[in-house]
Amino acid sequence: xxxxxxxxxxxGIRPFGQPIYDISGKERRLYAIELLSxxxxxxxxxxxxxxxxxxxxxxxxxxxxxxxxxxGLRALANVRQxxxxxxxxxxxxxxxxxxxxxxxxxxxxxxxIPPHQLTVExxxxxxxxxxxxxxxxxxxxxxxxxQIALDDVGAGFANFEMILDAHPTVFKADAYLVRLCHKxxxxxxxxxxxxxxxxxxxxxxxxxGVETTAELQAVTKLGIHxxxxxxxxxxxxxxQLVGSLSPDLQVAPFASHVILRHPKLAVLPAR
Amino acid sequence: MPRAAQFGMVARVLVxxxxxxxxxxxxxxxxxxxxxxDVAGEREEAEALMLYVPYDLIVTDLSLSKLGWEGFDLLRFxxxxxxxxxVIVLSGYAxxxxxxxxxxxxxxxxxxxxVKLAELGQAARRLVGVPG
Numbered sequence: 001x002x003x004x005x006x007x008x009x010x011x012g013i014r015p016f017g018q019p020i021y022d023i024s025g026k027e028r029r030l031y032a033i034e035l036l037s038x039x040x041x042x043x044x045x046x047x048x049x050x051x052x053x054x055x056x057x058x059x060x061x062x063x064x065x066x067x068x069x070x071x072g073l074r075a076l077a078n079v080r081q082x083x084x085x086x087x088x089x090x091x092x093x094x095x096x097x098x099x100x101x102x103x104x105x106x107x108x109x110x111x112x113i114p115p116h117q118l119t120v121e122x123x124x125x126x127x128x129x130x131x132x133x134x135x136x137x138x139x140x141x142x143x144x145x146x147q148i149a150l151d152d153v154g155a156g157f158a159n160f161e162m163i164l165d166a167h168p169t170v171f172k173a174d175a176y177l178v179r180l181c182h183k184x185x186x187x188x189x190x191x192x193x194x195x196x197x198x199x200x201x202x203x204x205x206x207x208x209g210v211e212t213t214a215e216l217q218a219v220t221k222l223g224i225h226x227x228x229x230x231x232x233x234x235x236x237x238x239x240q241l242v243g244s245l246s247p248d249l250q251v252a253p254f255a256s257h258v259i260l261r262h263p264k265l266a267v268l269p270a271r
Numbered sequence: 272m273p274r275a276a277q278f279g280m281v282a283r284v285l286v287x288x289x290x291x292x293x294x295x296x297x298x299x300x301x302x303x304x305x306x307x308x309d310v311a312g313e314r315e316e317a318e319a320l321m322l323y324v325p326y327d328l329i330v331t332d333l334s335l336s337k338l339g340w341e342g343f344d345l346l347r348f349x350x351x352x353x354x355x356x357x358v359i360v361l362s363g364y365a366x367x368x369x370x371x372x373x374x375x376x377x378x379x380x381x382x383x384x385x386v387k388l389a390e391l392g393q394a395a396r397r398l399v400g401v402p403g
Contacts, residue, residue: 003316044309049323057315 004058006040007051008067014038015072017241019233020086020206023216024225031206031226032084032119035072036235037064056125061090062097070107075238077111086119086149091162092126095134101141116145122166123151124158131165138166152208153177153194163197171198175209175229182218192222282401283307284328287317287345288361289337297330297361300388301395314338321349326356327399330391333362333373346376357398361386 006012016036021028037052039045045054055064069087076085093100105115120141138148149170152158154177163171173194181187191207198205207219210229219227284306288294294310301308309324311317314335321329329349333342342360349358357379362369365383373381380394396402 003313044320044324047323050319053322054315054319057318058313 003045003054004060004063007045007055008063012040013051013064013068013071014041015068015075015238016235017072017076017238018228018235019241020226020228021232022226023220023232028232030083032086033076033241034086034121034228035068035076035088035238037068037072037088052125056090062093062100065089065093066097066100066103069104072238073107073111073113076113076242079113079242083117084119084147085113085117086121088121088123088151091122091124091134091157091166094120094122094137095130098133101137101144104141104146105144114145115141116147119147119149119170121149121151121170121172122158122162122168124162125156135165149206154190163201167201169201169203170206170226171201171203172206172208172228173224178207178209178215178219178229179211180215182212182214188218188222191219191224195223281305281307282327282399283325284309284330284395285317285320285324285326285356286310287329287331287335287338288312289332289335293332293361296388297391300392301330304392306395306401312338314340317345318348321352321356325354328395329356329358330395331358331360333360333364333369343372343376346373346378350377359391359394359398361391 001009014037016038017033018036019030020032020034022031037048039047039051045051052061052064055061065088072087073085079085087104089100104118104120108115108118142148147170148166148168149172150158150162150166150168151172152174153163153171155174158174171194173191177187177190181191195205204226205224206226206228207224208228210216210219210227210231212231216227216231284301286294286298286301286308288297289312291312294312298308298310309320311320317338331342331345335342335345342362346358349355355377358377359380359382360373360378361382361384362373363384370381379398382391382394
């Protein structure tokens with residue numbers, strides 16, 4: 001069995017999730033859960049970097065994107081609609097896979113997840129993709145209420161051209177910009193500018209890769225209040241993450257806020 | 272300095288060969304001798320692993336036609352990595368031309384097949400700095 005077959009087989013992709021928090025208030029609130037993927041256990045492909053590098057080199061990112069989303073959404077089936085769920089999709093998948101949008105929406109629907117609960121995080125590692133199809137796919141997602149985010153802004157191909165094309169409402173500042181930003185005037189300047197750009201686009205910034213309280217304080221001082229990283233929550237298997245949600249989640253389907261078991265946590269409604 | 276020698280970590284090796292029995296035998300040998308070993312039977316697999324896993328050592332054949340690859344291209348790929356691993360070439364080509372060319376492309380050690388696994392292991396330990 002080739003590695004690609006192993007990845008696409010049962011148990012080949014294991015869905016993980018990492019929380020994104022809103023720390024603008026006195027209590028941090030869960031803004032979203034980002035669905036992440038880990039490859040076959042006990043292999044180097046557990047690393048998402050290796051997993052997706054391999055998928056891209058095999059030109060199989062469409063298949064792997066679909067499989068990861070299918071497994072992740074299934075694991076989150078019927079999670080309260082107040083929790084936003086962010087899924088990663090290659091720009092090349094959106095540009096080349098004409099049925100991807102329908103696939104995403106029907107898979108979500110089958111799992112009891114409405115479109116307005118979803119965020120599509122665009123990731124890209126290559127400049128070549130079909131731009132008209134890509135833009136059309138984004139428009140179809142937006143028209144159904146799906147939020148568009150741009151992942152890893154400031155790194156690779158998540159650049160100004162992509163910002164202008166994709167017109168995201170969530171700008172996920174790459175961890176490279178956040179790392180040790182409290183000690184680096186250059187990084188702070190870029191993050192400040194990014195926040196301003198996001199504001200003028202009617203959007204907001206998520207600081208990725210926040211690992212220390214010093215970094216957290218620095219981004220907060222810049223007016224960036226959505227954070228993700230090891231400091232606020234490690235990626236964990238989706239089942240574990242769902243298991244940590246309050247039992248109220250299951251019995252109060254129309255509650256607008258859901259309290260997590262962690263002290264001082266609440267859930268923001270999807271916007 | 273190789274990662275293993277520098278930090279006292281378990282040495283990590285990637286075995287690449289388009290001959291499945293040889294690939295498996297070499298991989299098993301390293302596993303049995305305390306190395307953290309991975310094996311790649313596809314070009315894309317090898318490339319993805321080398322880009323993101325900090326290997327101390329790559330053991331590869333020069334003839335990788337079943338992988339749609341040339342051993343010399345693989346050597347150039349490893350030479351371009353941010354942190355270049357040591358490379359041992361296991362080759363059926365015994366001539367000096369291939370050896371010189373491989374070393375010019377970044378091979379550290381060139382062993383002609385057939386090679387005893389113990390001989391390979393000794394060369395690997397010496398190259399990476401694993402006492403043995």
